Amino acid sequence: MVDIAAENKYISYMMGKISTDNVEKESYTVKKGDNLWNLAKKELGSGATNQEISQYMLLIAKMNGLDTYEKMNNIKYGQSIFMPDTGTISAREYISSQKDKKEITAAEKSMYEILKQIENNELNIEKCYSGTTGVEVYLATKYDDELGYPITRASIKTSGSGENRRIREFSFEDSEKNLQPERLDYALYPDGNLTKGSYSEYTAKQNGHITTLPAVEVQKVNNSLKNLLNVKAESGNSGKEISIYM
Numbered sequence: 001m002v003d004i005a006a007e008n009k010y011i012s013y014m015m016g017k018i019s020t021d022n023v024e025k026e027s028y029t030v031k032k033g034d035n036l037w038n039l040a041k042k043e044l045g046s047g048a049t050n051q052e053i054s055q056y057m058l059l060i061a062k063m064n065g066l067d068t069y070e071k072m073n074n075i076k077y078g079q080s081i082f083m084p085d086t087g088t089i090s091a092r093e094y095i096s097s098q099k100d101k102k103e104i105t106a107a108e109k110s111m112y113e114i115l116k117q118i119e120n121n122e123l124n125i126e127k128c129y130s131g132t133t134g135v136e137v138y139l140a141t142k143y144d145d146e147l148g149y150p151i152t153r154a155s156i157k158t159s160g161s162g163e164n165r166r167i168r169e170f171s172f173e174d175s176e177k178n179l180q181p182e183r184l185d186y187a188l189y190p191d192g193n194l195t196k197g198s199y200s201e202y203t204a205k206q207n208g209h210i211t212t213l214p215a216v217e218v219q220k221v222n223n224s225l226k227n228l229l230n231v232k233a234e235s236g237n238s239g240k241e242i243s244i245y246m
Contacts, residue, residue, distance in 0.1 A: 004069055004070070007069040008068050008069055011058070011061075011067065011068065011069060011072070012067065014055075014058050015058055015061070015062050015067060018055070018058055018059055018062055020059065020062055020063055023059070023063070023084045023085070023086065023094075024084070024085040024086075024087065025063060025082040025083070025084070025085060026082065026083050026084075026085040027080055027081075027082060027083075028080070028081055028082070028083040029078065029079070029080055030075050030076060030077055030078060030079040030080075030081060031077065032077050034075065034077075035073070035075065036057045036060055036061055036066070036072055036073075036075065037053060037057050039057070039060060039083070040053045040054075040056040040057035040059075040060060041053050043056060043083070043084075043091040044056055044091050044092055044095065045090075045091070045092065048092065052092070052095050055095055056084075056091060056095055057072075059084055060081075060082075060083060060084065063082045063083075063084060064081050064082055087220050087223065088219065088220070088223055089216045089219065089220070093216050094216065096216075097214040097215075097216040097217060105194070105210055105211055106174065106176075107174075107185075107186045107194055107196075107210050107211070108194065108211070108213070109175065110172060110173065110174045110175040110176070110185070110186065111170075111172060111186065111188060111194075111221070113175035114140070114153055114154050114172045114173065114175060115221065115224055115225075117140075117142075117153070118140050118154065118225075118228060119224065119228065122142070123140040123141060123142050123153055123154070124140070124141050124142070124143075124150065125138055125139070125140050125228070125229075126138065126139055126141065127139075128155070133159075134159050134160070135157060135158070135159050135168065136157070136158050136159070137155060137156070137157050137158075138155070138156045138158070138229060139152050139154070139155055139156075140152070140153050140154040140155070140156070140172075141153065152173075152184070153172065153173045154170065154171065154172040154173065154184070155169075155170075155171045155172070155184060156169075156170055156225055156229065157169040157170075157171075158225075158226075158229065161230075162230060165226045165229065165230060166190070166222075167190065167221075167222045167225050167226065168189075168190065169187055169188070169189055170187065170188045170221065170225060171184040171186065171187040171188075171197060172184055172185070172186055172187075172188075173185050173186075174186070179197075180197055183197050183198070184197045185197045186210070187208075188213070188218070188221065190218065190222070191212075191218075192212045192213040192214065192215060192217075192218045193209065193212055194209075194210045194211050194212070194213055195208035195209055195210060196208030196210060
């Protein structure tokens with residue numbers, strides 16, 4: 001006989017270790033014979049371990065607010081639920097990236113919040129300048145009613161264009177606090193190095209290290225930003241070029 005109280009305690013503990021902050025959702029209609037375990041196993045494919053299936057099953061459950069043993073075992077035919085959309089990486093790669101992952105930092109939370117605001121068109125994207133070396137800088141700004149002028153929430157430094165566009169640096173504000181009024185608070189580099197903001201990239205990497213993001217997470221951030229900028233460039237809506245002191 002299943003000890004429901006013990007199962008719920010375990011589920012609560014395990015869900016507390018799972019982050020859904022950077023996982024997109026896609027709708028799925030439950031079919032006959034579906035249960036969370038089988039859905040997770042199907043997504044991961046052959047060769048997945050029971051531990052991997054269990055972790056992915058809990059991710060699906062957390063995305064749908066199925067936070068007890070009873071709820072997890074009571075999805076019904078025809079019900080609409082959310083499944084994880086891990087983008088360009090496979091479900092197995094996503095699970096692998098979560099192994100032994102430390103608790104998400106305030107910087108990471110801010111990064112995903114800023115990305116969400118950019119993708120939802122809550123921030124205005126304008127080209128700041130194009131350098132002679134082919135480097136372009138775009139600013140993501142939001143108008144501040146109290147101050148009466150736009151404030152910069154993020155800066156995206158790129159090189160190349162289209163499919164060859166490369167994100168060289170993504171600097172952004174803390175989503176909750178004004179930590180460094182004179183400059184952006186954090187920066188993410190292509191090698192996954194997430195740092196405290198600095199006037200110097202070298203200084204930031206040497207002295208401001210916060211954490212190193214897994215390659216699959218950096219890929220998701222870069223793809224999101226590249227797609228955004230490519231769409232704006234192709235549609236001619238990249239914004240007027242503005243002059244601003246960096």
